[in-house]
Amino acid sequence: QVQLVESGGGVVQPGRSLRLSCAASGFIFSNSGMHWVRQAPGKGLEWVAVTSFDGSNTYYADFVKGRFTISRDSSKNTLYLQMNSLKPQDTAVYYCAKGRGFCAGSSCPLEGHWGQGTLVSVSS
């Protein structure tokens, strides 16, 4: 069965960096687009970024553009989110989620396969 397991969260000071990982199993990772979605404490869901099946196309929400980078390593079946210049408002649970299909075109719907989330807390 599809399994997604995030790691790498923790407490970090404003302006510092953190890299999240998402280990995927149970499906052909190299054939699937992948997303990051976050949720601040007590708030709603917020989409962060998407990558196509091969990492050649990536898109970001405006509030992370230029600071965050989504990438993937198909040899390790792992998705990453490099987060730089972190701000207190980036504090959230970060989820990785599987996209529907290769996601090489104009859309990449979210499937129902999500990880359990990893908490990132940005505080001095």
Next chain:
Amino acid sequence: DIQMTQSPSSLSASVGDRVTITCQASQDIGHYVSWWQQKPGKAPKLLIYDASTLETGVPSRISGRGSGTDFTFTISGLQPDDIATYYCQQSANLLITFGQGTRLAIK
């Protein structure tokens, strides 16, 4: 970016009631809407995709409809296990957006 305006933000209903949540998109998004259920401390669960297609295992008392800019999500015969927050979400393009959420409580 496409905005999704979801209403109401909260609602309280009795067991057995019919409950409806609406979502309006800021532009035509065809049928590219999904509906999600989230319980505290858990990842969201996909209920409906492509506006009206039930995800495998989701009971048929849950339904969705709509196209273009106006979408509805309905629970027919509310059950105690339905207590959760519900979100609409569009995927008409690569910049996905969610509605603000509807917190559902049992009276």
